[in-house]
Amino acid sequence: MTRKNHLLSAVAIGLSVVVFVVPFAFIVLTAVKDQQQASLLDFSWPAHFQPVRNFIDVVEARDYMLIIAFINSTILTAASVAVLVVLSAMVAFVLQRRRTRWTGLINFMVLAGLIIPPAVVPTIWVLQKLGLFRTMPGLIMIEVAFGLSFCVLLFRAFISTIPRELDEAAIIDGAGPLRLFFRVILPLLRSVIVTVVVVQSVFVFNDFTNPLYFLPGDENATVQLTLYNFSSQFTTQYNLLFMNILLITIPPLIMFLFFNRRIVAGMTAGAIKG
Amino acid sequence: MATSTVHRPARTREPVSAAARRRAKSPYPHWFYLPAAVVYGVLFIVPTVTSFYFSLTRWSIFDSKFIGFDNYVLFFREPALVSGLVHTLIYAVVTSGLKVVLGLLLAVLLTSQIVARGYLRSVVFFPVLVSTIGVGLTFTVLMNPERGLINQSLAVLGIDGPGWLTDPSYALLSVALVDVWKGVGLATLIYIAGIVSIPQEYFEAARVDGAGAWDSFRRIILPLARSATVTVVILSLIGGLRSFDLIWAMTRGGPGFTSDVIASVIYKQYQAGFYGLSTAGNVVLFAVVTAIVLPLSRFLNRREVEL
Numbered sequence: 001m002t003r004k005n006h007l008l009s010a011v012a013i014g015l016s017v018v019v020f021v022v023p024f025a026f027i028v029l030t031a032v033k034d035q036q037q038a039s040l041l042d043f044s045w046p047a048h049f050q051p052v053r054n055f056i057d058v059v060e061a062r063d064y065m066l067i068i069a070f071i072n073s074t075i076l077t078a079a080s081v082a083v084l085v086v087l088s089a090m091v092a093f094v095l096q097r098r099r100t101r102w103t104g105l106i107n108f109m110v111l112a113g114l115i116i117p118p119a120v121v122p123t124i125w126v127l128q129k130l131g132l133f134r135t136m137p138g139l140i141m142i143e144v145a146f147g148l149s150f151c152v153l154l155f156r157a158f159i160s161t162i163p164r165e166l167d168e169a170a171i172i173d174g175a176g177p178l179r180l181f182f183r184v185i186l187p188l189l190r191s192v193i194v195t196v197v198v199v200q201s202v203f204v205f206n207d208f209t210n211p212l213y214f215l216p217g218d219e220n221a222t223v224q225l226t227l228y229n230f231s232s233q234f235t236t237q238y239n240l241l242f243m244n245i246l247l248i249t250i251p252p253l254i255m256f257l258f259f260n261r262r263i264v265a266g267m268t269a270g271a272i273k274g
Numbered sequence: 275m276a277t278s279t280v281h282r283p284a285r286t287r288e289p290v291s292a293a294a295r296r297r298a299k300s301p302y303p304h305w306f307y308l309p310a311a312v313v314y315g316v317l318f319i320v321p322t323v324t325s326f327y328f329s330l331t332r333w334s335i336f337d338s339k340f341i342g343f344d345n346y347v348l349f350f351r352e353p354a355l356v357s358g359l360v361h362t363l364i365y366a367v368v369t370s371g372l373k374v375v376l377g378l379l380l381a382v383l384l385t386s387q388i389v390a391r392g393y394l395r396s397v398v399f400f401p402v403l404v405s406t407i408g409v410g411l412t413f414t415v416l417m418n419p420e421r422g423l424i425n426q427s428l429a430v431l432g433i434d435g436p437g438w439l440t441d442p443s444y445a446l447l448s449v450a451l452v453d454v455w456k457g458v459g460l461a462t463l464i465y466i467a468g469i470v471s472i473p474q475e476y477f478e479a480a481r482v483d484g485a486g487a488w489d490s491f492r493r494i495i496l497p498l499a500r501s502a503t504v505t506v507v508i509l510s511l512i513g514g515l516r517s518f519d520l521i522w523a524m525t526r527g528g529p530g531f532t533s534d535v536i537a538s539v540i541y542k543q544y545q546a547g548f549y550g551l552s553t554a555g556n557v558v559l560f561a562v563v564t565a566i567v568l569p570l571s572r573f574l575n576r577r578e579v580e581l
Contacts (some may be wrong), residue, residue: 005386005387005388005389006389008383008386008388009388012383012388012390012394013389013390013393013394016393016394016398018276019455020397020400020401020455021397022396022423023412023413023416025424026412026415026416027408027412030415031516040421041415041423042423042426043420043423043426058284062471063471068554087309087310087313088310090306090307090309091307091310093306093307094302094303094304094306094307095307095385097301097302097304098300098476100304102304102307106307109319113314113318114512115512115563115564115567115568116560116563116564117515117516117537117556117559117560117563118318118321118322118519118554119321119322119324119325119553119556119557119560120541120544120556121317121325121328121333121544121549121552121553121556122320122321122322122324122325122328122553122556123317125321125324125328126316126320126321126324127316127317130316135462141313141317144313144318145313145314145316145317146318147319148310148313148314152310167301167430171301174576176301177300177301177302177303177306180301181306189429202403205405206403206404206406208403208405208406208407208519208522208523209518209519212541213541213544215555223405224405224407227405227407227408227411228407228523231407231411231523237323238415241411242412244412245405245408245412248405248408249404249405249408252403252404252405253400253403255403256396256400256403260396263403264399264463267402267460267461267463267464268464
């Protein structure tokens, strides 16, 4: 019995290395090679180990485009996630606590947001009418609108575990709706807020399609767009391309290392409710 | 009783209108919906609703001219566009089918007594969090027909690997495989959550009755992980039907139109300035997603209730 498990483990570990570890090792190895060796595209140990030079080259490329992209992506991620947390927690709170004729409609809207693919050109049309097309605030609002459903589901599931007696106690102490929500409920949501923030930051940071449509242009590029543009411009400099891939893999990796449990909880809870 | 006493101080601050008083009574006011509803309504509902009209027009961003169903006629007459619809369906079915099978197998493996379980779970899940564009570009290099690592390794084994992304008959499936590589971690995670929630006594009782590993998989895990299966199927179908970034990063719909899907058609028509046609593509995608996902989720969920 135990021997069989060890055999199975060995096979599983071996397969996992081939299927999942090798591609990441390939990214790292290619990112530190010199240009000539990287263009061979093979899986080999770097002859000239030059991570610093490749790093500097990729950062300096196209007038420090990557730095601008990282700044843009950080602004986009931080702003949209912050707005998302507050707005979706407010919706989820009332949705979970109060049953009225609106409840059905709002539940329907939440599900619609998960299923329906956004209509691209009409969205651009609306943004243009509002003067928000090709602007960072426009894209931030887009990310909020498209992320609301998922976050509302996560928050609603968690709020249902907070006893109503707590609300009533606060109300007896004279708290109005705003104070009840921001002073009593929101602090209790801390753990699910961490989950939402982590999961949603990874989503927004990795988002390629929405910036492509709604925020074109070099001065506004996000990291995913920059990477995509690099791939068509630096077809011969694979070491720089993979250094770029490596650099934009690091933020999710950090999130994963620190918040593994939270991400797993958020992904499964949100998924099963949906 | 308690609530009526509580609200007296609040009421004095309100104007004396009866409606306002009634509204102020609930500690869960409706206007909490408002900020989210404005953003969602303006940037999601309005475009979705207007897309039905704009898909019937010849449209540049400044003016639109009503032309009836011409865009749809064009969409379904142009072989390149129709094949996009077919590819979308193939892609969605292949990816979600593989995610269900592999996700379930991996979840059973990763909940059993094996060494390095934590490592295996992490390594299977991590690709979910990595940039799709990064994964796409990496695999484009790995799948290079002559120099790529995959075909080089196959050559060592004496197998002549195909041109994964350059051969028209393989391109779409190769991208689908990479999609599975990236997404199977999420399916596994959902299945693990489902399997872990099965009471341990069931397995013990089955073992006492002489059930082997296969029996407990077939008779316990498979039926009781049903809701996980429903979730994985629905989620990966929605994702697969809408899929754009991976395909765009790896093949841009090529070679020819052999890996074009609806989402990439929408982008190409948008780039070409055919906004009406692009929006018609959006409506087609909307119809396909709802026509598949809604009945399927209703069907799967009903079966579950009957069990």
